[in-house]
Amino acid sequence: MKNQAAVLYAPHDVRMEERPMPQVGPNDVLVEVKAV
Template sequence: MAAATDKNLSAILFAVKDLRMGERPIPQPGPNQVQLKIEAVGICGTDVHY
């Protein structure tokens, strides 16, 4: 799958109560794997109380 970029914006959990946004490399699928493009996601207000 040819991608326009080799990185994507991700929510990265560094520690408890330390969630940051950052760019991460997009992994390439291996044999018998697929890669899906996610159009949108959401986080519920209660999800941030980990």
């Protein structure tokens, strides 16, 4: 499964990329954002 991620490369340079779904550990939380 893949998701869209906003990746910061430099100041004023933010790009949307398709990334693999991160692995969630026992002390982690995965948050789904439906709208911005």
